[in-house]
Amino acid sequence: MTALLDVRNLAKSYGGVHAVRGVSFSLEAGQILALIGPNGAGKSTCFNMLNGQIRPNAGSITLAGQDITGLAPRVVWRKGVGRTFQITATFASMTVRENVQVALLSHHGKLWAAFRYAGAAYLKEAEALLALVGMEAQAARPCGELAYGDLKRLELAIALANDPKLLLMDEPTAGMAPKERVDLMRLTAGIAREKGIGVLFTEHDMDVVFEHADSVMVLNRGELIATGSPEAVRRDPQVRAIYLGDGLLYDAKHREGDAA
Amino acid sequence: MEFILVQTLSGLASAASLFLVASGLSIIFGVTRIVNFAHGAFYMLGAYMAFTLTDRWTGAFGFWGAIIAASLVVAVLGALMEMVLLRRIYQAPELFQLLATFGVTLMVQDIVVLIWGPEDLMGPRAPGFTGAVTVFGRMVPSYDFLLIALGPVVLGLLWLLFHYTRWGVLVRAATQDRDMVAALGVNQKWLFTSVFALGVFLAALGGALQIPRTTVSHSMDLAIIVEVFVVVVIGGLGSVLGAFVAAIIVSELNAFGILIFPKISLILVFLVMAVVLVIRPWGLFGKPESAPRPAAGLSIRPWRPFTPAERIAVAVGVFGAAVLPFFLGNYALTVGAEILVFVLFAASLHFLMTVGGLASFGHAAYFGLGAYGAAFLVKFTGAPMEAALLVGPLMGLAGAVVFGWFCVRLSGVYFAMLTLAFAQIAWSIAFQWVDVTGGDNGMLGIWPSTWASSPRGFFWLALGIAVVGVGILRVLVFSPFGYGLRASRDSALRSEAIGIDRRSMQWVAFIVAGTFAGISGATFAFLKGSVFPDFLGIPTSVDGLVMVLLGGIETVSGAVVGAVVYKALAIWLMSQTDLSKLVLGAIIVLLVVAFPKGIVGFLEDLRYRLRPPRANGAGPKTAGYGIAKVEAAE
Known part of the structure; x- marks a missing residue:
């Protein structure tokens, strides 16, 4: 059986700086995989390549056996990849419900319909999605006045609108209060396990990572340095060195140790 | 062959003024991110001012002194406009900035007619450059050679200014990252004002230098601004070198376009612009815009269809x-x-x-x-x-x-x-x-x-x-x-x-x-x-913009209300005053600065204030330029 997402030797450089090099991993349906690493490790670049915002220099991305390398984000989305952003991106001039309706209209290929009322389209589905993330009470509110935590939940509802096989979440809890973070990730994990959605997320909050991830990958300076269960990664000496900063990171001897 | 050479020279001479105006526009845009529609107006003012001053001061010193003095006077006017008007709208959507500076253009058109009269004016010849040089048996005005030399000289001077003075370095830094320059303790206000003054000076100089070549008229502002827009679109906004290269390209295309398609000379320029835009959408020397600014029309209050x-x-x-x-x-x-x-x-x-x-x-x-x-x-x-x-x-x-x-x-x-x-x-x-x-x-x-x-x-x-x-x-x-x-x-x-x-x-x-x-x-x-x-003219296009703005750009019905009010007002105004442009320009500026939400937007605000939509909903919103007051959900 092929993996849901299979990434091979992904690489991207910006004028001599190797932002990401030789990253390979795979993700099964229903699995929750965390991608962690210090600032500037290449997490966001990696993410943006997966959903097509950035074209990789080399490597391949395969979604359920289909090559999606270098496709535009909107094409990738049509193949069943939902995405949330580090800084929420929603439609500020619409109500909460309309935000989800637009995603549903797009999913059903109805965006070119010119002569029906969009506000009445896919009402039930929109309500169901909002209920799933606990936003049904706020459906009629203008999106522009929502609190940040609610915007994050709305983004999740939008990302789920196309019944995705894979959910990409770039720092899903960034900018949220501690309690909200835990709630949002529990919610996401619950939905993913129930629907068999594969989730890949980046995160700085280790509590969130270790509570929910089935597996953790650590990215440092563009390369994957550790992959495994949360427990194994937690004990990995290299990972400890990066996060605790033993001062040997830029030491030549240490780097030789890396290669060995 | 000779003919082609002479035509080339004529094109190069025209490029000088075009470059001066376009580089001024580009420098201003680089730092303030404002496309100054009034740049053509300053170009025209430079020409009129130079006409008046060269009329008073004669002789070589008098003439060249008058050219420089005229440009300086207009630069001061530009700085005043920046302080009074632009400082209020730096955060506004681009549309508002373009409209406000267009409003100033309209006002200047009427003011120029008031001061200098509606007739075309003929300036003096430049002392020392009154004759012509014979090139391959054809006469080329010697003044043209002066202009041809002037373009590279100004380009060089600007380069020196931007690389060897503290002020120039600050301008380049601000072009790359304004926030960082502000964080380093540079007084943004005066930096912006001085940059604006320099840009306007260049435009006015471009206009003043035209008086020995062509007549001064009150329609020269729109003519040049459109060409300048073409130049900066081809060359890339914010790039002085781009302005220089594109000014030459456009001027040469104009010079030869007249020969090839006498009826539709602009078609060549259009084709080149189209090709450049397909290959390099940000112009030959421009850089892609970073994050696009929010478009006008972003309302925090969601639209809804009419109730019964x-x-x-x-x-x-x-x-x-x-x-x-x-x-x-x-x-x-x-x-x-x-x-x-x-x-x-x-x-x-x-x-x-x-x-x-x-x-x-x-x-x-x-x-x-x-x-x-x-x-x-x-x-x-x-x-x-x-x-x-x-x-x-x-x-x-x-x-x-x-x-x-x-x-x-x-x-x-x-x-x-x-x-x-x-x-x-x-x-x-x-x-x-x-x-x-x-x-x-x-x-x-x-x-x-x-x-x-x-x-x-x-x-x-x-x-x-x-x-x-x-x-x-x-x-x-x-x-x-x-x-x-x-x-x-x-x-x-x-x-x-x-x-x-x-x-x-x-x-x-x-x-x-x-x-x-x-x-x-x-x-x-x-x-x-x-x-x-x-x-098809610019005034018709702008009429449409003002109608939408007057009615309320963030609303669905604003355009209809705006069109009725504006058109009725304009027709009435025409019958009442000869200075309709002055009044219209002032109305546009006032709308943008004081009343950006328009009639319907204002009425909707009023209705929200009097009757909030739901008990648990948030209260009235007073959003300025899209800056939403975000309220907590709980």
């Missing part, structure tokens, strides 16, 4: 308009029909601008194309009015298909400048291709069919077209297509991530808007019984 009560009110309003012919006289009905024509025009622009987030500065192109389309049908095929009204607007549609394809590749100011340039190209074709369009004399005798020939009949026809047109556009706003369009306006990132093909949607919106503008243009042709190049 509002529907009844609209029906009553339409009925009221329909019975007007029983009460009003012929003149009032003709004015009414004109207002109705512009209601549809404004609504079509509103669809593109507010719903699509694409602020077009050349929407009159499609209005005019529709009018000419109808006129061609009547004149060349003898078609009746009904057929011409149906088929004529297809020319607006065709124009929108072609021009829109290029325009939607860009956004923000680039989009605005490109739409303006396309409209100006359409205008110049109508103006220059005399055999087909009649040129400045227009095409006459475009009369309606008998049943619509009375003012009353035509009023009903215009009303029917406006009601159906606005109705269709309104249905589109609330259709899935309208939502998708609005989604790509609100967040390019999110809409792409949910499978919306932004560019195709915007292109279709452009075509829809162009078609409806074409319909209103065709109607207008039959109302006037004639078509003129003015229909």
